[in-house]
Amino acid sequence: MKVTLFFIACLFPFKGLAATAEILVTKLSNEAYLLKSANYNTNIGALKTSRGVVLIDPMPGEDNLRVLSKKLNGIYGSQPLFVLNTHQHDDHAGGNSYFMNAGAKLLSSTMELAEIKTVEVKSHSSADKVFFHRSSNSIFVGDIYDTNWHPTFYAGGVAGFVGAVDAILGLGDESSLIIPGHGKPTSKEELKKFRKNTLDWVSKVKALKESGMSLSEIQQDDQIKSIFQRFNVENRAVFVPEKAFIRFIERTLTVIDSAV
Numbered sequence: 607m608k609v610t611l612f613f614i615a616c617l618f619p620f621k622g623l624a625a626t627a628e629i630l631v632t633k634l635s636n637e638a639y640l641l642k643s644a645n646y647n648t649n650i651g652a653l654k655t656s657r658g659v660v661l662i663d664p665m666p667g668e669d670n671l672r673v674l675s676k677k678l679n680g681i682y683g684s685q686p687l688f689v690l691n692t693h694q695h696d697d698h699a700g701g702n703s704y705f706m707n708a709g710a711k712l713l714s715s716t717m718e719l720a721e722i723k724t725v726e727v728k729s730h731s732s733a734d735k736v737f738f739h740r741s742s743n744s745i746f747v748g749d750i751y752d753t754n755w756h757p758t759f760y761a762g763g764v765a766g767f768v769g770a771v772d773a774i775l776g777l778g779d780e781s782s783l784i785i786p787g788h789g790k791p792t793s794k795e796e797l798k799k800f801r802k803n804t805l806d807w808v809s810k811v812k813a814l815k816e817s818g819m820s821l822s823e824i825q826q827d828d829q830i831k832s833i834f835q836r837f838n839v840e841n842r843a844v845f846v847p848e849k850a851f852i853r854f855i856e857r858t859l860t861v862i863d864s865a866v
């Protein structure tokens with residue numbers, strides 16, 4: 607019995623820790639914080655403006671949102687008055703209603719927020735938004751650029767992707783912090799490498815397709831495997847599941863076909 611009680615007593619503090627550890631907080635500046643949900647790995651921005659706190663890309667999940675809300679109280683002593691989304695996929699917009707129910711206003715543009723500039727592009731989704739927060743010199747780019755996954759330029763194709771990257775590079779300066787939709791924040795230099803790797807990937811897939819290779823032959827190609835690994839910037843032992851690798855080739859072929 608004593609042993610059981612001791613075990614339960616030990617278990618509860620850990621349960622408590624697990625609950626608070628779901629959202630990781632990184633301070634970017636006095637007016638900008640990056641919050642990251644462990645289970646979605648979505649990068650969430652919390653920016654202070656003269657109109658109130660602005661939240662970018664709250665992910666879904668009641669438990670996550672409760673912790674996120676507490677973290678925001680701890681940082682700014684208040685809840686967000688505005689919510690912005692880089693795009694409408696659930697892992698970026700699924701938490702909107704949680705904060706709207708608490709009084710936040712969902713904004714489709716940043717016209718009324720002098721501190722944040724918005725650029726609209728089409729790359730990952732048909733309506734991607736890039737947010738540049740001037741005082742912290744940080745640029746929230748959503749899934750136009752992820753640092754823990756392969757590119758996903760399916761809505762805009764190659765032209766949309768290149769246009770989106772150009773738009774991002776046109777904001778801020780050379781030391782701007784680039785906040786991807788998922789994965790670690792990075793720099794414009796890294797984004798330029800990602801653009802080059804993406805273009806290399808598309809032209810290699812295109813060349814192999816034109817040489818008459820089938821999907822499974824493209825999958826086995828050494829150069830394809832090697833270009834794909836360039837997106838594994840975190841050097842994970844298994845970058846993504848094999849299924850995702852095949853799907854990426856398939857979707858790249860679709861993008862190539864639709865551009866012809």
Ligand SMILES: [Zn+2]
Nearest residue numbers: 695697749787
């Ligand atoms: Zn996402």
